[in-house]
Amino acid sequence: MTRLEMKQRKRDETATRLEGKALPTGAAWATSLRQAALSRVLDMGLPTKRDEYWKWTDPSTLTSAAPTAAELFTNDDKALFSDIDRLKIVFVDGVFDAEASDDLSGEGVNISLLSQALNTDIHWAKDLYGTLETAGQSPVERPLAALNTAFATDGVVIHVTDKVSKPVSILYRHENTTSDAVLHHVVKLDAGAELTLLENGPAAARFNKVMEVDVADGASFHHVRGQGRDHERRAVTHIFARLGKESLFKSFTMTANGILTRNEVVIELTGDDAQAHVGGVCMGDGEFLHDDTVFITHDAERCESRQVFKKVLRNGANGVFQGKILVKEGAQKTDGYQISQSLLLDGDSQFLAKPELEIYADDVICSHGSTTGAIDEAALFYLRSRGVSPQEATDLLTLAFLAEAIEEIAREDIADDVLTRLEAWLARRKG
Amino acid sequence: MLEIKNLHVKLEDEDKQILKGVDLKVEPGKVHAIMGPNGSGKSTTSYVLAGREGYEVTEGSATLDGEDLFDMEPEERAAAGLFLAFQYPVEIPGVGNMTFLRTAVNSQRKLRGEDELSAGEFLKIVREKAKTLKIDADMLKRPVNVGFSGGEKKRNEILQMAMLEPKVCILDETDSGLDVDAMKLVAEGVNALRDGKRSFVVITHYQRLLDHIKPDYVHIMSNGRIIKSGGPELALEVENNGYTDLLAEQETA
Numbered sequence A: 001m002t003r004l005e006m007k008q009r010k011r012d013e014t015a016t017r018l019e020g021k022a023l024p025t026g027a028a029w030a031t032s033l034r035q036a037a038l039s040r041v042l043d044m045g046l047p048t049k050r051d052e053y054w055k056w057t058d059p060s061t062l063t064s065a066a067p068t069a070a071e072l073f074t075n076d077d078k079a080l081f082s083d084i085d086r087l088k089i090v091f092v093d094g095v096f097d098a099e100a101s102d103d104l105s106g107e108g109v110n111i112s113l114l115s116q117a118l119n120t121d122i123h124w125a126k127d128l129y130g131t132l133e134t135a136g137q138s139p140v141e142r143p144l145a146a147l148n149t150a151f152a153t154d155g156v157v158i159h160v161t162d163k164v165s166k167p168v169s170i171l172y173r174h175e176n177t178t179s180d181a182v183l184h185h186v187v188k189l190d191a192g193a194e195l196t197l198l199e200n201g202p203a204a205a206r207f208n209k210v211m212e213v214d215v216a217d218g219a220s221f222h223h224v225r226g227q228g229r230d231h232e233r234r235a236v237t238h239i240f241a242r243l244g245k246e247s248l249f250k251s252f253t254m255t256a257n258g259i260l261t262r263n264e265v266v267i268e269l270t271g272d273d274a275q276a277h278v279g280g281v282c283m284g285d286g287e288f289l290h291d292d293t294v295f296i297t298h299d300a301e302r303c304e305s306r307q308v309f310k311k312v313l314r315n316g317a318n319g320v321f322q323g324k325i326l327v328k329e330g331a332q333k334t335d336g337y338q339i340s341q342s343l344l345l346d347g348d349s350q351f352l353a354k355p356e357l358e359i360y361a362d363d364v365i366c367s368h369g370s371t372t373g374a375i376d377e378a379a380l381f382y383l384r385s386r387g388v389s390p391q392e393a394t395d396l397l398t399l400a401f402l403a404e405a406i407e408e409i410a411r412e413d414i415a416d417d418v419l420t421r422l423e424a425w426l427a428r429r430k431g
Numbered sequence B: 001m002l003e004i005k006n007l008h009v010k011l012e013d014e015d016k017q018i019l020k021g022v023d024l025k026v027e028p029g030k031v032h033a034i035m036g037p038n039g040s041g042k043s044t045t046s047y048v049l050a051g052r053e054g055y056e057v058t059e060g061s062a063t064l065d066g067e068d069l070f071d072m073e074p075e076e077r078a079a080a081g082l083f084l085a086f087q088y089p090v091e092i093p094g095v096g097n098m099t100f101l102r103t104a105v106n107s108q109r110k111l112r113g114e115d116e117l118s119a120g121e122f123l124k125i126v127r128e129k130a131k132t133l134k135i136d137a138d139m140l141k142r143p144v145n146v147g148f149s150g151g152e153k154k155r156n157e158i159l160q161m162a163m164l165e166p167k168v169c170i171l172d173e174t175d176s177g178l179d180v181d182a183m184k185l186v187a188e189g190v191n192a193l194r195d196g197k198r199s200f201v202v203i204t205h206y207q208r209l210l211d212h213i214k215p216d217y218v219h220i221m222s223n224g225r226i227i228k229s230g231g232p233e234l235a236l237e238v239e240n241n242g243y244t245d246l247l248a249e250q251e252t253a
């Protein structure tokens, strides 16, 4: 089959799959944005395993008409961020839960629901909803993000006008074993504004989430999320961020459990001296696939970007990393760093990585590295010879392996919280 | 008491016999020195006692206070009171020295059924012991042995020994790479732990360490066996004449 024929087949399959699926209703502008998104999906076609970008992660359960059921998994761990003073916004299986949520008003920040925004004739989100997603479709297509823009039923739209100290925390509860949630968040930070956004929870049996973040000059955005708990849940998420001059964007993700997770992060550094840090740790045990796909474009001078991803895999768990740094012509003095590493705790697990650099400027520093390794036997014996059990020694060495990524979390109390969760995950698998 | 009888050890994946009948009896409170040419099996003996993988005991036994060491996991041997100061201490990036020490101390206490030390108690003890070994706060904070100088690594081994208070301490070339002052510090560290009950096996190439840590017995190991045992004068003999005469004596014997 030729490329063209393949593309046509994909389009046909997608048209059949989406036939008769009604777009949510809303204000006229929202309807036209949704229709445009749907056209993008129909034009690109939903991804299949034949796509280069999906060669290591089979998207079929993410694109299927109905989600695969996911059992709920309970443990005694304290939920992530429980002890952090925050403004809570709760979604249960993708549906906003007003009762469980805090009052959405806060100083320096204007928060509303996407469902309301898309029903309002005049709303600032009009200029952003689907905009960064659309920009992020080139040079690599991300049809599941366009699908999200077309069909998202709700989400949070946040306009940050000042430095906000109390984190906004989005909590995703999963109660229905066959839920299929599609949420879309839009975050706009004005010049000099600051926000910490937290996200955690298993969300749904299947979760498709997009977050678009516009970080204006001198603004900073800190994002920490925890994905996990339910072993059988599936998720595809996209973050699209545009960074202005001297702005800062930091995003860290901890993933433990989940049969399938694909996290895409697409960042454009458009203002000089901006910084983007993306990091993550994932802990996979058994039937588990975690895919970090990152695309960072340097389109301004003296920007810095860091990608730090660490994966701990055992009992046949799979890890995927596809990370790219694109340095456009004129993006001089770019400082790009990328590291992806996996620690395989047994011979059954696997890590596949594709680090890429594409550079069109001559005065840049870019480095990337990817490693796959096992627990250091010499270190393990050294610890055991001091009386430490193999299990505890392995845990200690595992946490040491993750340390560089966890350091990417700016706030110490949040980093400690993440660490506690990781320790609990390790402890649960003892004996 | 540590008792090694007729110990034969070969490499696990190679047909290479390294220890060919080692006998050694270390009574409480005594200091034994082991000397011998490179490659004679000194480190192998200490590794096998500590439980490192890769070796196979083909004959013989080793007991600590009557308990079969080869029946125990490495961590159980440690909790039973065996300590090995490594010839080449291992670097562990990402694990703070302090965390390492606290984990070790508390793991052993747990294995012995004792209560763990509180963070405060631990800190107090470690600071005090580190001070006498001239180990500064920075070294305690840094990752285990990472970027430590050779001498710092060896002092760090002694600090671990001091914290763990073992019954039998095996020091594998703890003097190599130490300057004169550091050697004194290490020797003082060891001597401070001599309490009439704790025993030491000091593996060394040089008489100099034995000036500071006075041995009760000196053994010469060669080709996987202890070929001669004697008092401190044996170490002087080696220092003055090397091993040639001793080895020749062995061959004619």
Ligand SMILES: Nc1ncnc2c1ncn2[C@@H]1O[C@H](COP(=O)(O)OP(=O)(O)OP(=O)(O)O)[C@@H](O)[C@H]1O
Residues within 6 Å of the ligand: B011, B018, B036, B037, B038, B039, B040, B041, B042, B043, B044, B045, B054, B087
């Ligand atoms: N894991 C191993 N693989 C291959 N050879 C080994 C291994 N362990 C020990 N040997 C060999 O066994 C012999 C004894 O080594 P060992 O390290 O015990 O000597 P040593 O007496 O401590 O020497 P040195 O004074 O140089 O430290 C050497 O020939 C060494 O090469």
Ligand SMILES: [Mg+2]
Residues within 6 Å of the ligand: B042, B043, B044, B087, B172, B173
């Ligand atoms: Mg040796």
